[in-house]
Amino acid sequence: MCHILGSWASSASAQVPTDASPGCHHLTNISKSGHSLLPCPCSQHTLAELRDALDSCAERQRQLERSLRVSRRLLRAWYADPGTTRLGLPRAVRTPLSDPGPACIPSPQDLKELELLTQALEKAVRVRKGISKAGEGNKAPSLKSGSIVTSPATRASAPPRTSHRAGSRASETKPPRGIRQTRVPTKDLPECRLLSVGDQACMGQGAGDTKPKSGLRNEQIVLSAASQAPEAFTLKDKGILLQLPEAFRKAASRNSRLRRNNSRKGQSYSRTQGLSMTRMQSGWPGPRLSATEVEAEVRHLQKACLLLRLRMGEELMADPQDWMQEYRCLLTLEELQAIVGQCLHRLRELCTGEACPARGRFPRASLPCGGGADPIWSPQLLLYSSTQELQTLAALRLRVAMLHQQIHLEKVLMAELLPLVSKQEPLGPPWLALCRAVHSLLCEGGQRFLTILREDKPAD
Amino acid sequence: MGRRRRRRRVDPADAARALPEAIAALSQTLPAGPSPETFRRAKFDRPEAAPALWRLLFRVLSPQLADGASASFSPEAQVRSVKLALRTQGYPRRALAQLPDDGSQGGRELLLALAWLLARGPLPERLLTQNRVQLGDEMPVCECEALASPGPPAPSVEADGCVDIRHLQWLMGKLRFRWRNLMASQQEQCALLGKIHSYTRGCHSDRSLGHLSVTETELLRDPEGGRQLLQRLERENARLQAALEWRRRELVFWRWMDTVLGACPPEASQPTFLPRIPTPGTGALEPLVRELQALQGELREAVEARRAAWEAGVGGRGPEWSAARTALREAVGQDLAALRQACEQGGSCSLAQPHGPHRLVRTEAGVAGGPGLRAPEVIEALRSQEARLEVVLRQLQGQCRQELARLVGAPPGPVWILPPGR
Numbered sequence: 001m002c003h004i005l006g007s008w009a010s011s012a013s014a015q016v017p018t019d020a021s022p023g024c025h026h027l028t029n030i031s032k033s034g035h036s037l038l039p040c041p042c043s044q045h046t047l048a049e050l051r052d053a054l055d056s057c058a059e060r061q062r063q064l065e066r067s068l069r070v071s072r073r074l075l076r077a078w079y080a081d082p083g084t085t086r087l088g089l090p091r092a093v094r095t096p097l098s099d100p101g102p103a104c105i106p107s108p109q110d111l112k113e114l115e116l117l118t119q120a121l122e123k124a125v126r127v128r129k130g131i132s133k134a135g136e137g138n139k140a141p142s143l144k145s146g147s148i149v150t151s152p153a154t155r156a157s158a159p160p161r162t163s164h165r166a167g168s169r170a171s172e173t174k175p176p177r178g179i180r181q182t183r184v185p186t187k188d189l190p191e192c193r194l195l196s197v198g199d200q201a202c203m204g205q206g207a208g209d210t211k212p213k214s215g216l217r218n219e220q221i222v223l224s225a226a227s228q229a230p231e232a233f234t235l236k237d238k239g240i241l242l243q244l245p246e247a248f249r250k251a252a253s254r255n256s257r258l259r260r261n262n263s264r265k266g267q268s269y270s271r272t273q274g275l276s277m278t279r280m281q282s283g284w285p286g287p288r289l290s291a292t293e294v295e296a297e298v299r300h301l302q303k304a305c306l307l308l309r310l311r312m313g314e315e316l317m318a319d320p321q322d323w324m325q326e327y328r329c330l331l332t333l334e335e336l337q338a339i340v341g342q343c344l345h346r347l348r349e350l351c352t353g354e355a356c357p358a359r360g361r362f363p364r365a366s367l368p369c370g371g372g373a374d375p376i377w378s379p380q381l382l383l384y385s386s387t388q389e390l391q392t393l394a395a396l397r398l399r400v401a402m403l404h405q406q407i408h409l410e411k412v413l414m415a416e417l418l419p420l421v422s423k424q425e426p427l428g429p430p431w432l433a434l435c436r437a438v439h440s441l442l443c444e445g446g447q448r449f450l451t452i453l454r455e456d457k458p459a460d
Numbered sequence: 461m462g463r464r465r466r467r468r469r470v471d472p473a474d475a476a477r478a479l480p481e482a483i484a485a486l487s488q489t490l491p492a493g494p495s496p497e498t499f500r501r502a503k504f505d506r507p508e509a510a511p512a513l514w515r516l517l518f519r520v521l522s523p524q525l526a527d528g529a530s531a532s533f534s535p536e537a538q539v540r541s542v543k544l545a546l547r548t549q550g551y552p553r554r555a556l557a558q559l560p561d562d563g564s565q566g567g568r569e570l571l572l573a574l575a576w577l578l579a580r581g582p583l584p585e586r587l588l589t590q591n592r593v594q595l596g597d598e599m600p601v602c603e604c605e606a607l608a609s610p611g612p613p614a615p616s617v618e619a620d621g622c623v624d625i626r627h628l629q630w631l632m633g634k635l636r637f638r639w640r641n642l643m644a645s646q647q648e649q650c651a652l653l654g655k656i657h658s659y660t661r662g663c664h665s666d667r668s669l670g671h672l673s674v675t676e677t678e679l680l681r682d683p684e685g686g687r688q689l690l691q692r693l694e695r696e697n698a699r700l701q702a703a704l705e706w707r708r709r710e711l712v713f714w715r716w717m718d719t720v721l722g723a724c725p726p727e728a729s730q731p732t733f734l735p736r737i738p739t740p741g742t743g744a745l746e747p748l749v750r751e752l753q754a755l756q757g758e759l760r761e762a763v764e765a766r767r768a769a770w771e772a773g774v775g776g777r778g779p780e781w782s783a784a785r786t787a788l789r790e791a792v793g794q795d796l797a798a799l800r801q802a803c804e805q806g807g808s809c810s811l812a813q814p815h816g817p818h819r820l821v822r823t824e825a826g827v828a829g830g831p832g833l834r835a836p837e838v839i840e841a842l843r844s845q846e847a848r849l850e851v852v853l854r855q856l857q858g859q860c861r862q863e864l865a866r867l868v869g870a871p872p873g874p875v876w877i878l879p880p881g882r
Binding site for chain 1: 550585588593595596598599600601603622623625626627628629631632633634635636638639641642643645646647648649650651652653654655656659660661662663664665666668669672674676677678679680681686689690693694696697700701703704707745747748749751752753755756758759760762763766767769770773784785788789791792793795796799800802803804816817818819820821822823824831832833834835836838839842843845846848849850851852853855856857859860861863864867868875876877878879
């Protein structure tokens with residue numbers, strides 16, 4: 001009679017349906033009978049490692065999400081700024097509406113500026129009316145619409161032009177004495193095709209005329225009036241026209257110049273330190289390694305162990321063709337043996353706390369990698385030529401990180417689970433279930449399970 | 461003669477100004493730097509100088525905190541954090557650890573601690589690098605940062621109860637799922653970056669860059685954010701400038717620090733130093749010791765076997781043999797030189813791989829391009845790394861399989877049917 005444990009199922013929580021047939025034990029029976037328990041003290045460490053792995057993954061995801069939000073927003077439509085340049089930005093572009101959520105509410109500063117602007121234009125229209133005796137009602141719409149500006153060239157002609165258009169449309173609006181008091185039902189703005197989906201959701205939210213919402217609608221009126229010639233700015237169409245502001249360019253070039261100068265100066269640093277170090281340290285005992293340095297060295301030795309093991313594997317697998325290659329292989333293995341010996345020696349030094357910093361290097365524990373010699377470098381360039389290339393690169397980088405993590409977890413789990421299996425001796429079903437679970441975790445990365453067939457002596 | 465006379469005519473006022481200027485430069489390049497007057501008072505251990513110096517050391521020793529975050533730490537917490545950080549880095553003077561936690565005393569000791577930190581490494585430059593303003597879209601090409609982060613803190617001794625192995629399985633599954641999500645998000649981000657870079661080509665004033673980065677485009681979209689970025693950039697420029705000044709004038713500072721050291725009361729008998737923080741438990745190092753020992757054992761076996769085979773073999777006799785042997789020894793030495801260096805040298809990242817964050821720049825294919833790393837090269841390096849790591853993982857898994865098979869025992873034990881092919 002065979003007891004079949006398990007299945008090919010790849011889910012971690014396989015639910016094997018109970019079978020009525022008497023001769024088979026299924027996993028459910030076994031799992032019901034008892035948990036595969038892990039002893040307490042070590043398991044906390046394993047759990048901590050797993051949680052740490054999960055957390056670091058989550059942290060990367062958070063950072064990515066942040067960048068994704070910014071990038072997505074940039075690829076949507078922006079809007080032209082009603083007004084002149086800000087911050088000295090030529091062709092300033094602003095998105096009052098493209099952020100659903102908290103940014104739906106224009107800042108008080110924006111509202112204030114809008115109010116000032118509309119008052120100024122109000123005055124301009126009054127003057128113009130006084131001159132031309134145009135029959136436009138001195139209602140607000142004509143003023144608001146005048147604020148659409150998309151390029152400096154047409155700015156001068158924009159107010160009189162657009163005022164005609166807007167006057168015919170949003171005729172129910174009131175003068176903007178308080179911007180908050182504007183009441184325009186949303187259905188009066190059919191041409192809001194410039195708004196992205198997110199904005200429409202934002203608009204649809206407030207049924208009541210709360211203050212922020214009406215300020216929002218106020219701006220929508222402004223924009224819809226301009227929709228005659230939609231000036232939505234998309235990066236795709238007009239990205240080439242962008243230009244960085246002067247102040248920023250100057251600051252950025254100054255920044256890179258200072259960094260270059262600083263990295264050159266950094267070399268003279270070591271000379272002055274020679275003087276001061278001896279004086280400062282004369283009263284103090286010889287340098288010992290700090291805890292962070294010890295940790296860093298241990299990690300480094302772990303990496304070294306990995307490299308050595310890999311190299312040994314390569315040598316052992318090589319098939320020497322002649323005596324020269326054979327001898328060379330032998331020499332290599334001897335050399336590797338020597339290096340391993342040195343690493344062990346260093347490790348023992350670290351264990352006993354007798355270690356001194358290795359030959360004249362500065363503590364590197366806190367220096368970013370690659371920047372060891374040159375801490376103030378500005379980042380070098382990485383040139384890519386197609387999106388495909390960039391994606392491959394990024395995917396490989398993540399894959400390497402994931403493999404590092406998998407190897408680390410594999411070692412942790414090995415140290416934890418193998419002794420467990422060897423301790424529990426009886427070949428009963430619970431132990432076999434444990435074996436199966438351990439096998440899947442350690443040998444298949446938790447993705448596949450094996451089947452255990454057990455021959456039972458006939459009961460009778 | 462004339463030269464000597466010229467030197468003597470140096471204005472004493474200049475000499476007097478040199479020290480405060482040096483200290484001012486240092487103070488400006490460090491975050492939360494106090495005034496030169498505070499430094500002077502600290503030399504004489506005046507109590508009013510202490511709080512400012514505690515704050516300075518706190519900011520210097522915890523650079524990862526944002527500018528405003530340090531305010532959320534109480535003065536006592538800051539003092540304790542500074543003491544712990546200094547101890548972790550191996551600061552030897554006991555007197556600092558004995559200062560009261562309320563941060564009211566200790567100006568002189570704090571000055572010495574600051575000088576010790578400055579003497580150990582390029583501190584201002586390092587701080588400026590860690591928190592620099594990023595203007596480009598950066599991507600690290602190595603995993604060193606992630607690998608260098610410390611593991612989980614040592615778990616508390618009391619345990620909550622036993623853990624079911626299925627919980628471990630569940631956690632592993634969750635981890636796999638998160639990685640898959642991460643990969644997908646990363647692909648999307650790369651696609652978006654590619655678009656933004658190609659849509660803005662030709663816009664950048666710097667020809668070698670050619671197009672705008674996300675940060676730069678964002679500042680055009682959002683002038684308010686742009687203004688803040690500009691302010692941060694200008695603040696950083698001021699600190700960079702101050703760092704240059706500091707390097708020019710620091711000799712004066714070190715001479716002054718000698719006087720500060722002299723002003724300290726002599727330490728009792730021998731320079732006492734703090735008992736070292738115990739190394740992260742020999743327990744934590746045990747697995748590594750065992751690994752290395754196992755490796756050593758395997759190597760020893762292999763070497764013995766091959767040497768025996770060699771001695772018993774036919775090759776390698778005769779006069780030309782010794783010349784060949786020396787040549788081979790040299791060749792092997794060179795072969796393994798890189799490996800040896802990687803294993804010996806403290807902390808250096810692995811052999812000849814590109815490192816650090818790089819700014820992404822999109823170019824036309826085939827264009828020779830200026831300085832900078834090329835993506836295909838990085839991809840090559842990463843692929844070989846990936847292959848190596850996969851080999852290691854398979855080896856480990858193979859070891860586990862063998863071990864488990866051994867434990868489960870020979871027939872008439874159960875028969876294991878492995879899952880279908882790889």
